[in-house]
Amino acid sequence: MLAMKEVYLDNAAATFVDPRVKAVMDRFWLKDYGNPGSFHSMGLRALRAMNSARSAVANVLNCSSDEVVFTGCGTESVNLAIKGVFAANKSKGRHIITTRVEHPAVLEACRYLEKYESAKVTYLPVNKFGQVSASNLENAIRPDTILISVMYANNEIGTINHISELSKVAKKHNILFHTDACQAGLLDIDVKKLGVDLFSMNGSKVYAPKGVGLLFIRKSVSIVPLIHGGGQEFGLRSGTENVAFIVGFSKALQLMQSERKKESARVSRLRDKLVNGILNLIPKVILNGHPKERLAGNVNVSFLDIEGEALLLYLNEKGICASSGSACTSKRLAPSHVITALGLPYEVAHGSIRFTLGRRTTSADVDRVLKVLPGAVEALRRLSPVHIKEEDLYG
Amino acid sequence: MAEPWFYTETVKDHFFNPRNIFKTEEEIKGYKADGVGEVGSPACGDVMKLWIKVKDDRIVDCKWQTFGCASAIASTSMLSVIVTEHNGMLLDKALDIKPQDIVSRLGELPLRKFHCSVLGHRALRAAINDYFKKTKQEKRMVKDEPMQATCGVKQ
C-alpha cells in the first residue's frame, strides 16, 4: 500500500518541534551539556543560555526575568500555582474559585486540596459557549477566597475567556488570579495587560518539545515550592534545569508571538472553511464552543446519532488524526466534562470530534477532511438506532 | 497495559464491513421481524437494537443497529454472524451466548472495551424474549439482571 500522507489535526494535544526550535537546542546534547549550577566554563555556558532564554520569555510575557519559573510541563506549572499558593496562603483562607471546564490539571489539583487540605472549592458554571461571567465570579467570592483560577482558552472547545475582565474582579477583592494559558500560544500573552498574578504555559503546544513548562509568578505573590532540593529556579522548582528544552521553549514562544498576527489570521481562515464545510455538507451537526471567540485552530463539532470514537477510527483509516470527547476515548470512560458543562446532553458529548489546526495545516488538508467526513458520518448513522431531534436539545 | 487503540483485523473488518445490516430506510420499515430487542442508552454511549426472524426454533435471520464505539459495532456485527451461521442457532443455545463468546470470535478486544460486547448478548436475549412473548411462549422467557450502568450517567 502506498504510504498515505497523514493529515494531523490534533495540534491542541501536541505540536511538532519547529526545526528553528530544534536548531537552537542541538548544541546542548554533545557540546554544551554542563550543569548550569556548576563552577566552570561548561556550566557557565549552560547558565548563560538559560538566562538569555529566560529574559527572552520575560520579554514576550512583559514581565521581569525573576518572575519566570521553568517547570517540567503544563500540569506541573498549574499544580505549583494552585497548591503552592494554597499552602502559602491557607492561614488567610481556604477557598478557591475555578470553573467546571478546566483541564484536569486544575480540577484534580483542586480536588486534591479538597480531599487532603480541607480546601473549599467553587466550580463556576459557564455559559453555553463555555465562558465564565465576571458577575458569576464576583458573586462566588467569599471572605476566605485566596485564589481564582480560570483558563485563558479551553483545550477542548477553544473558547476564549475575557481574562482581563475577570482579573479585575480578583484585583478589586485583593485575590490572587491564575490563568492556565497552555492553549493560548496564538493569543495576546502580555501578563500585564491580562492583569494576572500567575500564568501557566507549556512547550508541547507551541512547537517546542513535550515536557517543559513555565509559570509566571508576579513578584508580590506568596507561594511555596512543591519540589524541594537544590534550590534551582529561585527555590521554587528544584532539580537540574532542562537547559535544552528551556532554550527551545523560549525560542518557540518568541517565534509564535512574532508570527502571531499573520499565523492567527491564516489558521482562522482554514478553521472557518472547515466549520462552514462541515455545517454545509452534513446535517445534524452542532458547533461546540463560541462561534467567534475561539482559538484560531479549534474546530469542535458534535455529530448527532453517532459516537465519536467510531468516527475517529474511520478518520484514522483515511489518515486523518483528530480527537474526541467521547467516553470511549477517555481514560475515565466518561464523556467530556466540558461539553456537558455547556448544557448539552451526554449523547452530544459522545459524538463530539475536535480538529485542531496548526502551523503545517494547509487548505488541502481541510479539503481532505471535508471529502472523507460526510461519507464516514453517513455510514455510521446508517448503523445507528439513535435519532436525536435537534429541537429537543435545548430544553 | 492494553493499548486503547489496539483493534484486531477481525474487529476492523466487522467495523468497516458490518454484516447483516439494513441497506435502506425502506428495508427497515418492510422488515418482518419475529422479535426485536433494544438495550442501552444514548447518554451512556451505547445502544444496540436487534431484529430476528425465527423458524423451527432457529434464528434464520438477524439484523442490527448500534450506536457506540468501534468495538460495540464490530461485536454486534459478529454476534449477528454467530447466531445465523450453520442454518441458524437454536434459540436455547442463543440465550446462552456469553460476552466472551463474541470477544473470542473477534480475536481480542482492548480490556476497557469489554463492556461494549456485554450489550450485544443482552439485546439478543431481549429480541428472543420478544419473540417468546409474541408467540405465547412466556414460560420460556429469560430474566436478565438489571443493567449495571456502565457509564455512571445520571438519567
Ligand SMILES: Cc1ncc(COP(=O)(O)O)c(C=O)c1O
Ligand atoms: C489547557 C491545558 N492545561 C494543562 C495542560 C497540561 O499540560 P502538560 O500535558 O504539558 O502537562 C494542557 C495540555 O495537555 C492543556 O491543554
